Amino acid sequence: MEADMVYHERFAWSGLITSVVTMVAYVVLVLRDAAGGPLEQVDWLPLMLWTIGGGIVLSIVLTIAWGLIGSRGDRESAMASDIRDRDISQLGGRVEQGFVTIAGLGVIALCAVGADVFWIANTMFAGFAIAAFVGGIARVVAYRRGLV
Numbered sequence: 001m002e003a004d005m006v007y008h009e010r011f012a013w014s015g016l017i018t019s020v021v022t023m024v025a026y027v028v029l030v031l032r033d034a035a036g037g038p039l040e041q042v043d044w045l046p047l048m049l050w051t052i053g054g055g056i057v058l059s060i061v062l063t064i065a066w067g068l069i070g071s072r073g074d075r076e077s078a079m080a081s082d083i084r085d086r087d088i089s090q091l092g093g094r095v096e097q098g099f100v101t102i103a104g105l106g107v108i109a110l111c112a113v114g115a116d117v118f119w120i121a122n123t124m125f126a127g128f129a130i131a132a133f134v135g136g137i138a139r140v141v142a143y144r145r146g147l148v
Contacts, residue, residue, distance in 0.1 A: 008085040009143040010070055012092070014062040016136030022055035023129040030122075040118045048125055088142040096135035103127015 026047060033042045106123045 006085065006143075007067060007070070008081060008089065009140070010066045011063055012088075012136055012139035012143065014059055014066060015132060016140060017062060018055050018059040019129055019132040019136060021058060022051055023126070023133070025054070026051040026125070026129075040116045042118070044118055044121065048121065084147070087147055088139050091142055091147065092135040092139040095138040096131040099131035099134055100127055103131070 029047045029051065030039065030042050030044060033047065103124055103126065106127065107120055110120045110123055
């Protein structure tokens with residue numbers, strides 16, 4: 001990664017890293033608490049809430065730290081935004097929206113078949129995490145290769 005990344009690209013990288021760390025941490029915690037037993041028996045809500053909160057904090061810390069390191073020179077130009085940044089942000093948002101919609105449809109299907117609330121909640125959580133990850137990839141690729 002180049003040292004002269006714009007603020008919005010650093011923000012995209014921070015979100016991408018955070019989404020991976022958050023999802024892996026949550027899965028590890030759930031599997032640890034299940035200890036080989038049924039996943040539905042795990043007290044998943046506190047784990048999910050703490051993981052989401054931790055992900056938010058990690059994203060903020062990464063963004064601030066990377067921003068301080070990346071804007072050692074001219075702080076104003078490092079934070080500047082242009083139409084390309086807006087277009088890349090919108091592209092990432094559209095990609096994310098598609099995956100959140102798919103997750104929502106999965107949740108509706110699980111509700112229709114009477115699935116355990118564990119599977120319903122975790123399907124939505126996974127949908128948000130995958131959406132953030134794929135949206136982050138779309139943003140980073142757009143910054144690296146340009147919008148086509």
